[in-house]
Amino acid sequence: MRSRVAVARSITSQLTSVTSATIVAVTMSVSVKSCYIRGLEKSPSNIFLPDNTPIFVGRSPDTGVTDAKCSRQQVRLCANYAEAIVTVQQIGIHACGFNGFKTQKDVRLVARHNDRLELLYGKYAYEIEFNPPPQAKSSTSRKRSHELAADEIGSRKMSRPDNLSNNDGEEKLSTNGIHQEMLNAGPSRFPEESDNDSGASAKWESFDSGKLMIYTASSVQHRSKIAAYDMDGTLIKPKSGLVFPKDCSDWQLLYPDIPGKLKQFHANGYKIVIFTNQAGLSTGKVKIKDFKLKIEKIVQKIGVPIQVIN
Numbered sequence: 001m002r003s004r005v006a007v008a009r010s011i012t013s014q015l016t017s018v019t020s021a022t023i024v025a026v027t028m029s030v031s032v033k034s035c036y037i038r039g040l041e042k043s044p045s046n047i048f049l050p051d052n053t054p055i056f057v058g059r060s061p062d063t064g065v066t067d068a069k070c071s072r073q074q075v076r077l078c079a080n081y082a083e084a085i086v087t088v089q090q091i092g093i094h095a096c097g098f099n100g101f102k103t104q105k106d107v108r109l110v111a112r113h114n115d116r117l118e119l120l121y122g123k124y125a126y127e128i129e130f131n132p133p134p135q136a137k138s139s140t141s142r143k144r145s146h147e148l149a150a151d152e153i154g155s156r157k158m159s160r161p162d163n164l165s166n167n168d169g170e171e172k173l174s175t176n177g178i179h180q181e182m183l184n185a186g187p188s189r190f191p192e193e194s195d196n197d198s199g200a201s202a203k204w205e206s207f208d209s210g211k212l213m214i215y216t217a218s219s220v221q222h223r224s225k226i227a228a229y230d231m232d233g234t235l236i237k238p239k240s241g242l243v244f245p246k247d248c249s250d251w252q253l254l255y256p257d258i259p260g261k262l263k264q265f266h267a268n269g270y271k272i273v274i275f276t277n278q279a280g281l282s283t284g285k286v287k288i289k290d291f292k293l294k295i296e297k298i299v300q301k302i303g304v305p306i307q308v309i310n
Contacts, residue, residue, distance in 0.1 A: 031081070032131065037117060047062060049078075049079035050079065055077050056073040056091065058075065076089040092105075095121045097117070101261075102121050115128045212309070215308040216307050217306050230274075231298070232276065235254055238250050259303050259304070274307070
């Protein structure tokens with residue numbers, strides 16, 4: 001029997017056909033001489049990031065952080081002066097903050113000049129600072145530009161396709177502070193079920209006897225850039241305050257500014273995708289009808305064309 005991952009691979013062409021992607025090329029009138037993370041709160045000092053040398057930042061006298069939730073090696077930072085980027089990788093158990101979004105353990109992101117980093121989400125804020133500051137301009141590249149380097153991301157969502165880059169070096173990843181994943185296009189496959197055959201209207205599709213379900217809101221378009229998110233704990237939380245929701249109506253947005261941020265990414269040319277893994281569907285504890293209604297209400301609340309994959 002085909003696994004859920006295999007089915008997901010077979011329909012990646014529905015997400016995007018990555019033939020060309022817009023990336024940000026950095027040009028500098030003067031070469032970068034130094035890089036720091038500059039404390040935005042009561043940090044004892046700025047922290048120097050040497051060129052191409054990994055630095056671990058966390059609970060220490062240098063940062064002044066004494067919070068036990070912040071590991072001594074909370075985040076790994078590696079500056080690249082030639083490209084004016086800093087690779088950011090959460091090492092500690094608790095999430096960091098990156099441009100207003102939560103990071104995930106072992107997922108590498110790329111920070112640029114003036115990007116915001118929080119050692120713990122919402123706390124201990126720093127700003128990336130290159131000297132002299134680089135000047136960014138847009139350009140177009142034929143190669144895929146948004147590659148996810150996540151050692152454990154497959155166990156939490158879908159296994160990464162075998163042809164996705166996993167270079168141990170400093171990957172050139174997406175900026176904008178979100179967990180982004182570009183999937184190679186594969187052969188398309190027709191869904192076993194579809195609530196609506198109209199491409200212009202919202203529709204539900206089912207694959208592999210319901211093991212994979214996809215909701216595509218109206219006005220969703222194929223785009224070369226994807227902003228992908230977890231649903232639970234990243235976009236929503238139980239309204240009841242419990243660890244797990246009581247039912248499909250027990251939810252609220254995690255933060256009030258989430259719709260605004262997603263609208264901004266959508267306006268900047270990103271397709272918004274949500275990955276969720278509702279175990280209750282396979283056990284029968286959650287009715288498919290209730291789950292679908294929950295997803296539709298969440299998308300309506302956010303107010304952006306979104307594709308949801310479960």
